[in-house]
Amino acid sequence: MSFHLPAVIFFGSIYAVLYYLNDFFFSIFAINSTVSWVYLPAGFRLLGVILGGLSGSVGVGVASALIFYFSNSTSSALNVDGYTACIVGIASGGVPYFIYLFFIHLKIINSSLQDLNLKHIIFMSSCCAFGSVAAHQGIFWLAFSKGLYSDFIAMLVGDLIGIAMVLILFRISLNFGMMLFNR
Numbered sequence: 001m002s003f004h005l006p007a008v009i010f011f012g013s014i015y016a017v018l019y020y021l022n023d024f025f026f027s028i029f030a031i032n033s034t035v036s037w038v039y040l041p042a043g044f045r046l047l048g049v050i051l052g053g054l055s056g057s058v059g060v061g062v063a064s065a066l067i068f069y070f071s072n073s074t075s076s077a078l079n080v081d082g083y084t085a086c087i088v089g090i091a092s093g094g095v096p097y098f099i100y101l102f103f104i105h106l107k108i109i110n111s112s113l114q115d116l117n118l119k120h121i122i123f124m125s126s127c128c129a130f131g132s133v134a135a136h137q138g139i140f141w142l143a144f145s146k147g148l149y150s151d152f153i154a155m156l157v158g159d160l161i162g163i164a165m166v167l168i169l170f171r172i173s174l175n176f177g178m179m180l181f182n183r
Helices: 005-029 039-053 056-070 082-105 117-145 153-183
Strands: 030-032
Touching: 005 030, 005 039, 005 056, 039 056, 039 117, 039 153, 056 082, 056 117, 082 117, 117 153
Parallel strands: none
Antiparallel strands: none
8 A cells, every 4th residue: 555645735735625614614613622513624534535545544644733733732722742743643544544444344335435325424424433533532631631521522423424524425426427427
């Protein structure tokens, strides 16, 4: 498995744009700088991995680490260092990648995504959201002595909504594209 720098930059850039769009449109749902009741970038974590494989994972991870570091190192009470930001990036890109590989390994979905249906979207969204939230809450607890239950439910709901929204919109666009090109 390898990754390609242009793809890493592409997926990382899209993740960053979604992060700031989410911050702009859904800031009313934010509980703090790390938790929101609606979090679209969580959906792109999984979609970036589905579309880009390891390149998507690395792009999302690097973008997540940079965003976490620069948005929290000076303007919040978290006192973020580069090490913690890198660990957050690894969790952000790594958890969806391992969930994706797990689903392919168990033949729940195939790599072409032709069999991706609502049941798969819900199941994959749930696994990815729970894994991501558990990883992030564990990191926050270890690094900052906070998290782990305090924001778990809100983060889980936000990730579930974000993942479901992005994957459902992607699936609709796939169907629409197939309708257009199969005429």
